[in-house]
Amino acid sequence: MKKLGGVRLSHHKGTQDFKTVRLPLPKTVVIPMVMNMGAPCTPFVKPGDSVLVGQKIGDTDAFMSVPVHSSVSGTVKAVSDIKLANGRSCKAVTIETDGNQTVSEEVKPPVVNSKEDFVSAVKQCGLTGLGGAGFPTHIKLCPKTPVDTLVINGAECEPYITSDYREMMECPDDIIEGIRLILKWLNIPKAYIGIENNKPEAIKLLTEKVEKYPEISVYTLPSTYPQGAEKVMIYNVLGRIVGEGQLPSDQGVIVSNISTAAEIHRYIKTGMPLTERRVTVDGDIVSKPCNVIVPVGTSVREVLDFAGCDTERLKKLILGGPMMGMCGFDLEAPLGKSSNAVLAFEKISEPKETNCIRCGRCIKACPLKLMPTELEKAYHARDIKALQKLKVNLCMNCGCCTYVCPASRKLAEINQLAKALLPRT
Ligand code: SF4
Ligand code: SF4
Numbered sequence: 001m002k003k004l005g006g007v008r009l010s011h012h013k014g015t016q017d018f019k020t021v022r023l024p025l026p027k028t029v030v031i032p033m034v035m036n037m038g039a040p041c042t043p044f045v046k047p048g049d050s051v052l053v054g055q056k057i058g059d060t061d062a063f064m065s066v067p068v069h070s071s072v073s074g075t076v077k078a079v080s081d082i083k084l085a086n087g088r089s090c091k092a093v094t095i096e097t098d099g100n101q102t103v104s105e106e107v108k109p110p111v112v113n114s115k116e117d118f119v120s121a122v123k124q125c126g127l128t129g130l131g132g133a134g135f136p137t138h139i140k141l142c143p144k145t146p147v148d149t150l151v152i153n154g155a156e157c158e159p160y161i162t163s164d165y166r167e168m169m170e171c172p173d174d175i176i177e178g179i180r181l182i183l184k185w186l187n188i189p190k191a192y193i194g195i196e197n198n199k200p201e202a203i204k205l206l207t208e209k210v211e212k213y214p215e216i217s218v219y220t221l222p223s224t225y226p227q228g229a230e231k232v233m234i235y236n237v238l239g240r241i242v243g244e245g246q247l248p249s250d251q252g253v254i255v256s257n258i259s260t261a262a263e264i265h266r267y268i269k270t271g272m273p274l275t276e277r278r279v280t281v282d283g284d285i286v287s288k289p290c291n292v293i294v295p296v297g298t299s300v301r302e303v304l305d306f307a308g309c310d311t312e313r314l315k316k317l318i319l320g321g322p323m324m325g326m327c328g329f330d331l332e333a334p335l336g337k338s339s340n341a342v343l344a345f346e347k348i349s350e351p352k353e354t355n356c357i358r359c360g361r362c363i364k365a366c367p368l369k370l371m372p373t374e375l376e377k378a379y380h381a382r383d384i385k386a387l388q389k390l391k392v393n394l395c396m397n398c399g400c401c402t403y404v405c406p407a408s409r410k411l412a413e414i415n416q417l418a419k420a421l422l423p424r425t
Contacts, residue, residue: 006224006232006367007400009159009323011198015280016162020170020291023306025097029072029297030082031057034090035128035336037135038064043093049076052104054272057093066126066136070095071275071295073102085300085319085326085333092334095297109271118185118268125267126274126337131164131228131257132320134338137264140256141186143249150182150191151237151248154206154258155221155228157196158321161341163278166291167259168195168202172209178261179216181268186254191216193258194237198223225323226398230255232367244394274337281307283344285314294335300342301331309344318343323399351408362401362411368394372401372411379418392418 033041041058051057051070058068074097082092110121123138131153152175156164168175179191193210195203197220210216219237221227231242233255240251248255263274275296282289287308294303300319304311317328320341328342335342362372371390378386392415401411 006226006398007365007403008223009225009403011223012159012282013162013165013198014160015282015289015291016165016199018290020166020278020293023292023294023298023303025072025099025101026295026298026302028077028094028096029295030092030094030299030334031068031071031297032082032084032090032092032334032336033058033068034084034088035068035134035296035338037128037133038062038066040090041065041068043079043091045076045079045093047076047078050074051076051095052102054107054275055104056106056273064136064139066123066128066138067273069126069273069275070104071297072097073100074098083330083333084336085328085330103272107271107273109269110267112185112268115185115187118181121268122264124273125263127260127263127267128274128337129257130259130263130277130338130340132324132338132340134336137256137260140254141182143247143254145249146252147186147188147249147254148190148252149238149254150179150186150188151233151253151255152179152191152193152258152261153228153230153233153255154193154195154199154202155233156199157223157225157227158323158325158341160282160343161280161321163280163291163340164258165199165202166278167262168199168206171262172205174262174265175206175258176209176213176216177269178263178265180213181264182254182256182261183215188254189215192219192237193217194219194221194227194233196221196223196227225400226367226396229367229396229398231396244391277335277337277339279303279335279339280341281309281343282341283309285310285344285346296337297334299332299334300328303335303342304331304344311344313346314344316345316348318345323403324397353409354407356407356409359406361404361406362409365400365404367398367400368396370395372415375418376409376411376414379414379421382421384421384423387418387422393422395419
């Protein structure tokens with residue numbers, strides 16, 4: 001089967017062989033009440049309250065959301081409005097840490113005897129996809145159509161990021177047990193772990209680990225970007241096409257990020273909700289690139305300082321990967337549950353945009369077979385009908401078209417703006 005297209009990128013996985021370290025406890029954390037796609041939580045605490053690690057400090061009745069827990073023990077200093085790195089405003093709880101990291105009595109392994117218990121436990125864990133998108137995990141575990149395959153996304157196809165890789169190398173048993181829990185409680189017969197072939201050590205380790213579980217297989221994927229995009233991965237592993245307006249479950253598939261699967265196992269085993277995460281810190285002004293475990297709510301500055309970043313020279317800050325991550329503007333912004341990388345650069349290339357030479361490279365590179373050149377024209381003409389006909393709504397903003405364009409046209413960015421022109425359904 002021919003694999004879906006994409007582009008070959010320099011990997012820059014300079015941190016992949018560094019064992020994960022733990023950030024010294026920050027003096028203060030700022031925990032946002034929104035860390036995922038979905039409804040914001042309402043904070044339960046007020047200034048002066050004492051809080052403990054793993055204590056629930058915010059929640060909502062909305063299904064499309066997860067509760068928020070304290071990542072530290074200490075005293076609440078403020079409940080205020082803040083601006084997140086993505087520009088969204090939300091309430092946040094500022095906590096001064098006491099250095100003791102006392103664990104809350106609320107933290108105990110959940111009792112799971114049924115699928116409903118399992119899904120509820122995953123929600124109570126506060127778990128959102130750890131691959132970067134931040135989709136609440138329990139929602140993926142409630143498909144409306146029968147599912148026969150779980151695909152575990154271990155591609156980590158963006159340059160620089162190695163946090164999932166370190167999860168594979170350091171916590172393979174958590175990953176396998178997390179997969180087995182999902183298979184068991186959702187009654188799914190088969191799981192594939194998709195890993196790019198630029199991670200041979202992880203492929204070897206996980207292949208050994210799954211030997212005794214015939215229901216789990218490791219699937220080696222070519223290292224082309226965006227191998228980790230859900231639709232691309234489902235096609236490349238299973239040959240199934242997730243059509244327009246469909247969810248993966250419409251094709252009998254659930255996709256989960258590999259660190260998310262591991263986190264499910266840790267929560268079911270210990271009852272400790274998601275209060276910390278592994279973050280890759282790298283870039284040309286970072287003198288000690290690393291993977292570091294940080295409490296949720298730690299500031300970008302704290303993490304960069306730890307990694308020896310000379311922030312005076314900072315010209316570009318990226319939260320996430322260089323292809324699909326977000327530019328950051330505020331070093332004091334807190335890292336949330338879906339923060340998998342902080343990249344800091346001094347050297348940036350901003351080539352001048354020139355006229356399209358009709359080379360067709362953008363069309364060839366698009367994994368979804370869209371026509372970026374035509375989309376660009378339709379956007380400039382504000383031609384909504386043409387944008388709809390050209391399926392701009394399918395664009396996943398992977399950036400492959402922009403990356404390959406010799407005229408440096410900002411095609412992916414245009415598509416984002418074009419999508420905003422479409423009437424809301
Ligand atoms: S058109 Fe969209 S999906 Fe296609 S390459 Fe560009 S950004 Fe990616
Ligand atoms: S890659 Fe750039 S120059 Fe080539 S057709 Fe696409 S927009 Fe035009």
